[in-house]
Amino acid sequence: MRRVGGVVRPPGDKSISHRVVMLAALARGKSELSGLLTGDDVKSTARVLRQLGADISTIRDGATVQVAGKRLTPHAPRLHCGNSGTTARLMLGILAGQKFVATLTGDASLRRRPMRRVTEPLRQMGADIEERGDGLPLTIRGGKLRALTYSSPVASAQVKSAILFAGLTGQVPVTITEPYRSRDHTERLFAHLGLGIHERDGAISYQPSAVSIPSFTVAVPGDISSAAFMLAAAVLAEGGELLVENVGVNPTRTGFLVVLERMGAHVERINLRDEGGEPVADLVVRPARLRGTEVTAAEIPTLVDEVPVLAVLASRGAGETVFRQVGELRVKESNRLELVAANLRAVGARAEARGNDLYIEGGDAPPKGRVETASDHRLAMAFAVLGTLPSADIRLSEKKSVAISYPNFFRDLKRCFAS
Numbered sequence: 001m002r003r004v005g006g007v008v009r010p011p012g013d014k015s016i017s018h019r020v021v022m023l024a025a026l027a028r029g030k031s032e033l034s035g036l037l038t039g040d041d042v043k044s045t046a047r048v049l050r051q052l053g054a055d056i057s058t059i060r061d062g063a064t065v066q067v068a069g070k071r072l073t074p075h076a077p078r079l080h081c082g083n084s085g086t087t088a089r090l091m092l093g094i095l096a097g098q099k100f101v102a103t104l105t106g107d108a109s110l111r112r113r114p115m116r117r118v119t120e121p122l123r124q125m126g127a128d129i130e131e132r133g134d135g136l137p138l139t140i141r142g143g144k145l146r147a148l149t150y151s152s153p154v155a156s157a158q159v160k161s162a163i164l165f166a167g168l169t170g171q172v173p174v175t176i177t178e179p180y181r182s183r184d185h186t187e188r189l190f191a192h193l194g195l196g197i198h199e200r201d202g203a204i205s206y207q208p209s210a211v212s213i214p215s216f217t218v219a220v221p222g223d224i225s226s227a228a229f230m231l232a233a234a235v236l237a238e239g240g241e242l243l244v245e246n247v248g249v250n251p252t253r254t255g256f257l258v259v260l261e262r263m264g265a266h267v268e269r270i271n272l273r274d275e276g277g278e279p280v281a282d283l284v285v286r287p288a289r290l291r292g293t294e295v296t297a298a299e300i301p302t303l304v305d306e307v308p309v310l311a312v313l314a315s316r317g318a319g320e321t322v323f324r325q326v327g328e329l330r331v332k333e334s335n336r337l338e339l340v341a342a343n344l345r346a347v348g349a350r351a352e353a354r355g356n357d358l359y360i361e362g363g364d365a366p367p368k369g370r371v372e373t374a375s376d377h378r379l380a381m382a383f384a385v386l387g388t389l390p391s392a393d394i395r396l397s398e399k400k401s402v403a404i405s406y407p408n409f410f411r412d413l414k415r416c417f418a419s
Ligand code: S3P
Pocket: 014, 015, 016, 086, 155, 156, 157, 158, 159, 161, 182, 183, 304, 305
């Protein structure tokens, strides 16, 4: 019998890690950041900020990272954002308020990802942006910005945060509305640092004030998007119980837990506390029999990065699961909508993308076959979870991509089944 047991601690939250490194680089004085994600994406943010003159100590497991905020200056001709969409889009916001020219680029996957969703509002604020198409590389000349009230066509925390960062560095008021509420880490951090952030009827506003950004100390909670893989592996096991410690449970991020509950698996939250304005808990999970569900368009932003692993779980449930309006998955690190469906079919499950919806039919045939991850970390981890079933024979096209968001993923997955 395949039993789970023991305790795992997911790595630091990726979204919060990017934001605290950026804010610390913009702050006056020395900030101390603990619990940062040591994955490649956060290292990309630190690299780009160092290229702009920020003083950031080495990011490694267990280390408190020291950041000495300085006035940003252009040091390098090209800022390389690696695989990280968050680095590219949030940095565009930061650069919009700087009085120099900078060119941003990234790896092949990042260069394919849309940037106009961010450059469009930044242009309306007065940033001068030179582009060759809807993507990187881009050259931005920031400077004197004007106020913006913007209604975003996509529910994207990256778009919202880029505009908030432009308001912050350009010292102009901004107001943003979005079709559904996306993750609110930027808003929470602004509030935590005493920066003028307000919400009214779903509209988020930033109002500049004369005071500069204060330096700060923060402990980044564990990433629920990484914890989701361990929770999913535990749900698929045949016995035992797993404790996942120190997980951020911000309600704009916990859609995975809500949907898991509807599918028949209960995750208990214990030891609830607050860390730098973010709710944190330890999670207890046990194996469960799953059933299909409908995931609504409004729920998608709260679990957008968990669709691959939820889809894997849905393929083991009873009946059909539908994810509504997941067209955004086409422009993530890979075309996740098509690749989730194609890979589920490749291992013998029934799955199909119809328009912008994803349909999965649950079953209990042993999953067997080769999975093409397209170097997408979340596809690699989702299908590795499927591979923990005793009947499974899953071959991943590569495993290295997990270093983007969860460097110790395979060690932790093993640990869940070690006791
Ligand atoms: C992120 C927001 C999401 C998410 C990404 C991280 C962020 O993207 O998919 O992994 O840190 O703001 P969108 O805001 O583009 O949906």
